Amino acid sequence: MTNKYFLLFLSFILIVPASFASDPLSSDGDDGYKLWLKYEAVANAAVKAEYLRYTSFIGESSKGEVAQSASRELHTGLKSLLGKNVPVLNSFGGKSGGIILKLESGTASSQQEEGYQIKLSGTNVVVSSNSERGILYGTFALLRHMQMQLPVKGLNLTSNPRVRYRMLNHWDNPDGTIERGYAGASLWKWYELPERVDPRYQDYARANASLGINGTVLNNVNASARFMSQEYIVKVAAIANVMRKYGIKTYLSVYFAAPKTLGGLPTSDPLDPKVRAWWAEKVAQIYKEIPDFGGFLVKANSEGEPGPQDYGRSHADGANMLAEAFKPYDGIVVWRAFVYKADPNADRFKAAYEEFVPLDGKFDPKVIVQVKNGPIDFQPREPFSPLFGNMPKTPLGMEFQITQEYLGFATHAVYEAPIFKECLDSDTYVNGAGSTVAKVVDGSLHGYTRTLMAGVANTGNARNWTGHPLAQANWYAFGRLSWDHQLSSEQIAREWTALTLTRNQKAGESIVRLMSRSREIYVDYNTPLGLSRPWMGVHFAPEPWQNKGSRPDWTAVYYHRADSVGLGFDRTESGSNALTQYRPQVQQQWNNPDKTALPYLLxxxxxxxxKKLSTGRTLWDELCTRLYTGADSVTWMQQQWDLAKTHLDPQVYTDVAQRLQVQHREAIWWRDSWVLYLQTFAKQPITAGFEPPKQTLDEVKKSVNVYLIR
Known part of the structure; x- marks a missing residue:
């Protein structure tokens, strides 16, 4: 992620089919604003009768503001679902037939502070927890249960989060733009704060709390020092006041050189006493305004951002300095491991491992090292980062990207839960078979007590929050998996579809099929067989021929390495030897090209x-087959969407149908760019049965160039 193409990016967002008005207006149809919290009226008479039996009142045992949010949400949800006002009672004694929100110690759900239990007790439904946040999460879980019209009889559900810190990372800037954001401008209206607090902040908090998300980083990791000024701390405090009511802590990304640029010091050396004192005073200043402040997220010595290495210090030196400033408080430091050097002879794949593994055990207990799911940069498919499993003394947090930086922005439907699950379910073999990435992240493998899963947010000020209506499912899936990574992609897709689009079973099945295949279809026409990062610029237009950049790893040819012999990046012993960063059992999966699974071959x-592959086709023929069938499969996606048409809101149906038309056109664009470019090396005809592109390579290049200069 760089700012090199920032102006091109700004020009691009003007043509993405999403709302970019400063205050997008609602419409008569389903505009997507309510997300998965629509609470549509229960039409089934038998189900409604059962629910009415248990909803004569809402009893609450806590007056805390988070518990109050739970009772308000329950009141709102029941009124919409059942068409009646349900009174909220502070004293309910032996009353029966109600929903009781119960704050108590020692409940069955209390293995973790935020866990909850929902059970039927006589004719009362009891939502209990030993924390207000647990009550809130249990309330949303009960409403989710009722939205899906599941029975109350026999209800006995206990749930605990598997990860402690479940947060969104916003890449929002002070000027209202969002780096890698494709759903409009920033939600945060800094020019209005702190005097005016947009009501939308509360709906954002509700949506996150409904998934169990308990933290939000408000600003870009390519941070501005302005966020450390008193002016902006007060603005952040106004947002934090809203988030707090929904159990969400507020965090900030920090600019490591702020002591110089903002504080006027001659250095930002983390070992300099004056620098350490500056950060300690700054943290104290923040906590004065935001007493439950979550902490700092830091991108340092990466892609030109300043950091401790500027002074000959290590990442641990920088992180520990900030952790020291948090000693009097409950906050943490999240230090990103996304680093790589501009070395033409190096393999970017290896960079994070080489810099961070030697520092294992040297980080302060308040530090979590946040690792991207793969070793490069949020590609459509990546092997899991070799850092997972190789730093047993350091808590490693997961960083997923929800926004579709390399997945077609807001014009391509790509359901990301399979990407998240593919990584989480990967086996590191660090302690033998079953040592999955998920067990590293949730702390069970190495005994971490501070655990984290972060998702780069895909929200913007578009009325439907995410630009593409189906992209809401990616926000939803991240939240659900950060709470419980054992959920399946299909289960989450079914939930989201029923809550958001339609309760009709046949229509829902069609949409779930579309969602479940969407990632593989995208990979086939975009990066088949393990190709990676074939485009630069705004990370959207196909440029596999791009070979000029300020550094070699900012070119496309660095990654695919096409030549007259073949294609792909050799990371075995005969190449960069990156495979040695994994345990032997993992190496065995990928060190022999004849035994490597095709999705990771290149x-x-x-x-x-x-070379003939396991499919019986040569590499060239397999590439052609996947690129062509991938592009053609977007037509299948359109058909699946059409099957659900009569059970969808017309506005939602039309929006997605039109975007699928764009996706089909752009899939052909990608297909033609790849086959025509690679054909110059392979010197072979397009595989029999597929129609050659209508344009020449030069014509395709011109179309890309025109796109990039808009």
């Missing part, structure tokens, strides 16, 4: 054009 091997 990640780890440079393969001859004429």
């Amino acid at each position: 990640w780890f091997h440079h393969i001859r054009w004429d």
Whole structure:
């Protein structure tokens, strides 16, 4: 992620089909604003009768503001679902037939502070927890249960979060733009704060709390020092006041050189006493305004951002300095491991491992190192980062990207839960079979007590929050998996579809099929067989021929390495030897091209054009087949969407149908760019049965160039 193409990015967002008005207006149809919290009226008479039996009152045992949010949400949800006002009672004694929100110690749900239990007790439904946040999460879980019209009889559900810090990372800037944001401008109206607090902040908090998300980082990791000024601390405090009511802590990304640029010091050396004192005073200043402040997120010594290495210090030195400033408080420091050097002879794949593994055990207990799911940069498919499992003394947090930086922005439907699950379910073998990435992240493998899962947010000020209506499912899936990574992608897709689009079973099945295949279809026409990062610029237009950049790893040819012999990045012993960063059992999966699963083939091997693969086709023919069938499969996606048409809101149906038309056109654009470019190396005709592109390579290049200069 860089700012190199910032102006091009700004020009691009003007043509993405989403609302970019400063205050998008609602419409008569389903405009997507309510997300998965629509609480549509229960039409089934039998189900409604059962629910009415248990909803004569809402009893609450806590007057705390988070518990109050729970009772308000329950009142709102029941009124919409059942069409009646349900009174909220502070004293309910032996009353029966109600929903009781119960704050108590020692409940069955209390293995973790935020856990909850929902059970039927006589004719009362009891939502209990030993924390107000647990009551809130249990309330949303009960409403989710009722929205899906599931029975109350026999209800006995206990749930605990598997990860302690479940947060969104916003890449929002002070000027209202969002780096890698494709749903409009920032939600945060800094020019209005702190005097005016947009009501939308509360709906954002509700949506996150409904998924169990308990933290939000408000600003870009390419941070501005302005956020450390008193002017902005007060603005952040106004947002934090809203988030707090929904159990959400507020965090900030920090600019490491702020002591110089903002504080006027001659240095930002983390070992300098004056620098350490500056940060301690700054943290104290923040806590004075925000007593439950969550902490700092830091991108340092990466892509030109300043950091401790500027002074000959390590990442641990920088992180520990900030952690020291948080000693009197409950906050944490989240230090990103996304680093790589501009070395033409290096493999960017190896960079984070080489810098961070030697520092294992040297980080302060308040520090969590946040690692991207893969070793490069949020590609459509990546092997899991080799850092997972190789830093047993350091808590490692997961960083997923929800916004679709390399997944077609707001014009391509790509359901990301399979990407998240593919990584979480990968086995590191660090302690033998079953040592999954998920067990590293949730702390169970190494005994971490501070655990984290972060998602780069895909929200903007578009009325439907995410630009593409189906992209809401990615926000939803991240939240659900950060609470419980054992949920399946399909289960989450079914939930989201029923809550958001339609309760009709046949229509829902069609949409779930579309969602479940969407990622593989995208990979086939975009990066088949393990190709990675084939485009630069605004990370959208196909440029596999791009070979000019201020550094080699900011070119496309660095990654795919196409030549007259073949294609792919050799990361075995004969190449960069990146495979040695994994345990032997993992290496065995990928070190032999004849045994490497095809989705990862070109990640780890440079393969001859004429080599016959396990499918019986040569590499060239397999690439053609996947690129063509991938693009053609978007037509299948359109058909699946059309099957659900009569059970969808017309506005939602039309919006997605039109975006699928764009996706089909752009899938062909990607297909033609790849086959025509690679054909110059393979020197082979398009595989029999597929129609050659209508344009020449030069014509395709011109179309890309025109796109980039808009």
